[in-house]
Amino acid sequence: MTLFEIMDILDAKCLVGRKQLNMEVETAFSADLLSDVLAFAKAGSLLLTGLTNPQIVRTASILDIAAIILVRGKIAPDETLRMADELEIPMLSTRYILFETSGRLFMNGIKGCVERVGSDTYVTL
Amino acid sequence: MNLSYENSFEIQGGNFKKAGDISVQIKKVLQNLGVPRAILRRVAIAVYESEINIISYANKGIIHIQVSPETVSIEAEDEGPGIENIELAMRAGYSTATDKIREMGFGAGMGIPNIINCSDTFNITSEVNKGTHLTMIIQLTNNQEEKN
Numbered sequence: 001m002t003l004f005e006i007m008d009i010l011d012a013k014c015l016v017g018r019k020q021l022n023m024e025v026e027t028a029f030s031a032d033l034l035s036d037v038l039a040f041a042k043a044g045s046l047l048l049t050g051l052t053n054p055q056i057v058r059t060a061s062i063l064d065i066a067a068i069i070l071v072r073g074k075i076a077p078d079e080t081l082r083m084a085d086e087l088e089i090p091m092l093s094t095r096y097i098l099f100e101t102s103g104r105l106f107m108n109g110i111k112g113c114v115e116r117v118g119s120d121t122y123v124t125l
Numbered sequence: 126m127n128l129s130y131e132n133s134f135e136i137q138g139g140n141f142k143k144a145g146d147i148s149v150q151i152k153k154v155l156q157n158l159g160v161p162r163a164i165l166r167r168v169a170i171a172v173y174e175s176e177i178n179i180i181s182y183a184n185k186g187i188i189h190i191q192v193s194p195e196t197v198s199i200e201a202e203d204e205g206p207g208i209e210n211i212e213l214a215m216r217a218g219y220s221t222a223t224d225k226i227r228e229m230g231f232g233a234g235m236g237i238p239n240i241i242n243c244s245d246t247f248n249i250t251s252e253v254n255k256g257t258h259l260t261m262i263i264q265l266t267n268n269q270e271e272k273n
Binding site: 035036038043051055056063 | 174
């Protein structure tokens with residue numbers, strides 16, 4: 001599915017990356033906790049989050065996240081937008097809540113980048 | 126592939142605004158060196174988690190990275206409070222993060238477990254009121270692409 005189609009499904013606006021809206025994505029990860037994004041999100045996925053600080057962009061860049069979708073109508077501060085522009089990570093904003101955003105994408109064929117975490121995910125001593 | 130690179134980066138503790146800056150830089154350099162994508166991602170995560178840790182907890186620190194044709198070695202050494210109970214720190218979900226750290230979206234207690242997941246070899250030593258020293262080695266040859 002292209003970011004264009006996703007914008008349509010989510011009635012979203014494009015904050016950064018108008019030229020990259022033909023990008024295809026198939027998977028997503030939703031979280032408001034960057035620690036978990038870093039531990040579980042896969043390369044090439046969408047990141048759905050309500051966080052707006054510059055760390056979401058740096059985290060996305062480190063993980064090769066395809067694009068970021070801000071939920072609950074969030075608009076990121078200029079500093080974050082500048083960084084997304086610089087690191088070429090498209091950023092959309094939707095007014096749907098995280099649950100609705102995830103659900104609507106899922107209904108349209110976007111899958112979780114991991115279905116559930118493995119029992120060996122955690123290092124236990 | 127003829128890979129060779131070595132550099133050190135100083136990190137100021139408490140500089141939350143810059144958190145991740147150095148990791149993004151290092152990733153770019155390694156990408157230009159031709160480090161394969163899957164490995165690059167594991168290196169970048171290990172460096173990023175280390176950088177966030179230093180900024181979050183230490184007074185200052187250094188991340189040293191060395192790339193050879195066979196391995197990427199990362200050393201993260203800081204001057205700070207150290208870790209009282211390393212076993213606990215290695216357990217997923219255990220955290221001593223402050224509100225400031227959590228506000229940024231970190232501090233879920235996944236940092237060190239995630240570093241371990243990304244590394245082929247991992248070592249940690251720490252001394253209370255002195256600092257912490259992480260060593261992470263990621264193999265470039267016969268790489269474990271399925272990892273992470």
